[in-house]
Amino acid sequence: MANSLYTAGSIGQIISANVIIVNDVPISTLLTDSRRIANAPEALFFALSNRRDGHQFISEAYESGVRNYVVSSKPAEPLLNANYLIVPNVLIALQTLAAHHRNQFELQVIGITGSNGKTIVKEWLYQLLVAEHNIVRSPKSYNSQIGVPLSVWNITAGNDLGIFEAGISTINEMDKLEAIIKPTVGILTHIGSAHDEGFSSRQEKVLEKLKLFKNSKLLIGHYDLLLDYQKDINPDLKQFTWSRQFNQADLYVFSETTIKGNYYLRAIYNKKEIECLVPFLDQASVENAITCWAAMLALGYSPVETDTRMEHLVPVSMRLEMKTGINDCSVIDDSYNSDIQSLEIALNFLEQQNQHPKKTLILSDIFQSGLSQEALYAQVAAMLHPEKIDRFIGVGESIQHFRDQFNIAEKHFYPDTEALLKDMARLNFNDETILLKGARNFEFERISRALVQKAHETVMEINLNALLNNLNYYKSQLQPGVKIMAMVKAFSYGSGTFEVANMLQYHKVDYLSVAYIDEGVALRQGGITLPIMVLNPEITAFDKLIEYKLQPEIYSFSLLSEFTKYLQLNDIVDYPIHLKIDTGMHRLGFEPADMDMLCDLLEVNTAVRVKSIFSHFVASDAEQHDAFTLKQIRRFEKAFRQIERTLGYQTIKHIANTSAISRWKVAQFDMVRLGIGLYGIDPSVKDTNALQPIATLKTSVSQVKKIKAGETIGYNRNGSLKKDGHIATVRIGYADGYLRAFGNGVGKMLIKGKLVPTVGNIAMDMCMLDVSDVEVKEGDEVIVFNEEQRIEELAKQIGTIPYEILTNISQRVKRVYFYE
Structure with a gap:
């Protein structure tokens, strides 16, 4: 940087x-x-x-x-x-410049690749090695053909160790990244199914990844995997391997047990027994921790010192979390790390938010930057444009010392987090977006707890990166020049209003669409400036529609007449409207028989200007109805051609909904309407890796009870167990959107990776699960739906559609937004 x-x-x-x-x-x-x-x-x-x-x-x-x-x-x-x-x-120019920059420095560089675990291993190695090294590392998960050169550009003369990750999605990519990173030490993490579609075989993928280490001096990896590729590895490359099965490995892990919430590992290393206590229990984290354990030993650290450091590893959160705060605030919580690169990413996310009139940054001291303190805070200050940051709060003695660097009208400085917390009332946080960016030892989670609104423990997590992935998938399906209208009606299908709309606006969709005028007003008040089409404009709210520059769908002669009268009374001309044509849905819209009369009215109407003409497919995802879909396309073409001849100008034409974008490319016309596909659901997309579910609904266990066989459970005594067992009461009911139809064993939830059925009726605020075969305690997390227990499966359980599941999630369920 x-x-x-x-x-x-x-x-x-x-x-x-x-x-x-x-x-x-x-x-x-x-x-x-x-x-x-x-x-x-x-x-x-x-x-x-x-x-x-x-x-x-x-x-x-x-x-x-x-x-x-x-x-x-x-x-x-x-x-x-x-x-x-x-x-x-x-792109080659960017990579050439980064490779040149890397060559200017003699430092040890650890290069990490694999299918999973790259970012976690990188961040944990940073925690383990930062005590004696000035480390430069990839920010977040910057590991692509673009991300790697941007990461390597951050090397400065002050760094003595670099840790960079490299990710590939197809063949002939790794040589370019190797030339940029030039790792002296290589780490190969877990090999899984990620990006399998870019390779002809798993073997081809592994061989491509191994190219990263062709000029390295040391390779650290899983013995079981490297054994299969010995002939493909440079014989001069020293290897350090670990295994849970083969005692020939340099680190042979022969015992694994759980002790008071930690994972206790015993292994043979240099013919001696050593041990390591890891503060994690899930298997992915344990495998990543073993990789780090092996790396530390391979780098020359003693088993005792390594064990001491490993025991103090802390979870890595690579995601920004946006939560509802007190006093109508939004809180962006990135309080787990603080470096110059991740600060830039966080500031970018803050800039996207337009829902409040004020933006505040709370920032701690930044450590291990490789720069002098004066140069560091001058650079930080240069990143904080006064027109984008309204209030700055610095926490820490170093940042306080350089307070004069910050050219922001309202600024406050505190020596530590405790001093800030004591002064919170005076700062009067209200109707603002607050970004928390702090190094871990400043314990900014305490500030987060003070600022975040206390809410129902049932939470729906929205992954904004997954939403962006889905948006980009559909963009890749479009013909050149085709626009996107994103459907954000019904609280963005239950996923949020301005949070989703801000992301879509930032990534340059062309239009938004809402169901009612008040939804459009809320978006305007939240800072959304995109054109917004209103599907059901109420005659009584035309004033709000005009005031907030919303564009109505006109679907009937009476609505056209009423809106024209309103415009004429207020001396308004050429107001944008969208004409709905009924080509077979028979819900709303002008029918083919209405075209002559409609054209006669439009020909003399100067109050409106037709912005778009559109229709709605009935069954674009269903092959058995393809003949009818084709008939709809022909009816639509005939209608818009007649209207445009009358108007004497071109309009935007659109009929394709989510499923039609990929199935009916001939029907993309000038614009497509992207709805539930944004949220990861589209039955017409056969590639299971193309779309990502964006929502996870989770709750927790309130209480666990022992129940004898035959005892009744819940309202009307509808529930019982066939044999003695346990039930868990969880904090979600039909008032939260978990419908009564899920009761009595129809619905299932995930606890500790196992699906467990409901027992008895679903109550308003809670329900019961049969956990007889799972070890469960109060407070344990319960997954209602996620990428494994998908929304489509819940819809099948009660004979409905995914739309209903999503849109039924109550507003009292707290939404938390994640962004990497």
Whole structure:
């Protein structure tokens, strides 16, 4: 991020660019996203052609102050005072620059790859090694063809150890990452099914990953896996292996037991018995911990010292959590790590939030940056644009010492977290978005507890990264130039209003659609500026519709007449409307027989301007109804052509819903309406890896009871056990959206990885589960649905559709939003 080694001209030489240099300025920051601008005067923007052509966003970056660009073609009209580095391939240029930068430093570098566990192993190694090393590491999970070069760019002269992860999705990718990372030590983590679709076999995937270590000196990995690939590994590469089965491994784990909530491991190392206590119980964490245990021993740490450090590992949260706060605030909790790279990511997420008029950052001291304290806080201050941060609160003696660096009107500084907590009442947090960003030893979770609204223990977690993955999947299915209207009606299918809409706006969907005017008003009040179509505009709320610049669906002659009268009374002309055509749904819309009369009315109507013409498929996901779907397309084409001839101008045409986007590409026209597919549900998508469920509904156990066979359970004595056992009462009922139809064994929930059935009737606020075969205690987590126990399965259990499951989740169920 911060390097003073380069200028625009010198980088042009490194990447072999044709250059247009107006002013050969220093370059310290690399950018690939026009929405995430930092240190604009010294930034170099790479116009990558990934999902969207980065050249389209150069003007946006320019408006933010960026004047240096790597592009693939000479600009027809160069921007004033802008430097251009012209290369055949912008991504290769970025990777070439990062590889050059890596070569400027002699430091030990640990390179990590695998299917799962890369980020956790990286972060735990950081915790284990930071005491004696100045470490530079990949921020969050930056491990892609773009993420790796951006990570390696952060190496400075102060670093003596780098830890970088590398992820690949297909063949011929790892050589590029190896040239950038150049690891001296390699770690191969768990190999699973992730990205299997990009390779012809599991063997091909492993061989591709092993390319990362072709010039390394030491490789650490699972003996059982490396044994199968000995002939493919450089014979000069020293290996350190671990295994739970083979005593030939350097670290042979022969005993595993649980002791007071910790995992106790015993192993043979150097022909001696050693031990390690790990503060985790789930098997994924245990395997990652064994990998770290092996790495520490391979790097020369003693078994005793390694055990001491391993015992103090803390969970890694790579996700921002957004929660509902006190006094109408939103709290973004990133209180588990604090470094310059993850701060930039968190600030970017804060910038996306528009639901409150004020934005506050609470930031602790930053450790192990590789920079001098003065340079570090000057860089932090430069990232905090006064127009984007309204209030700054610094916690820690170092950041307090450099308080004059921060050019923000309202700023407060405290020596520690305790001092801030004592002053909370005076700070008067109200109607603002608050970002908590703190190093772990500052215990910012205490601040989070004070700021977050206390709520029902049943929680629905919304994974915004999964939502973005789903959005990008559908973008990849579109013909060039086709727009997206995202359906956010019914509280975004139960997933939230402005939280989801902000993400969609930031990632440049073209339209939003809501069911009623008040939903659109709420989005406008939450800072959403996208065009919003209202499906059911109420005549009594036309004033609100106009005031908040919402665009109505017009589906009948009476509605068209009433809206026209309102516009004329208020001297409004050319107001945008959307015409609904009924091509077979027979719910709302003008029918084919209405077209002549509709065209006659539109021809003389100056109050409205038709923004779009659309219809609604009846069964676009059902093969047995394909003939009817085709008939709907033909009816729609006939209708919009007649209307456009009358209007004398082009409109946006759209009929494709979620399932039609991939099944009926001929029906994409000018725009598609993306609904439940955004939330990870689309029966027409056969690739199980294409979409990710975005929601997890979880609750907890209130009480566990011993029940004898035949004793009745719950209302009306409908429940009982066939043999002696246990029931768990959990904190969810029909008032939360877990419908009564799930009662009496119809519904099932996950506890400790096992599906357990309901017992008796579902009550308003709770229900009971048969946990006779599971060891359960009060407070244990219970999963109602997630990626394993999917919403589609719940819908089958009670004979309904996923829409009903999602939209029935009560507003009293707290939503927590995650973003990596």
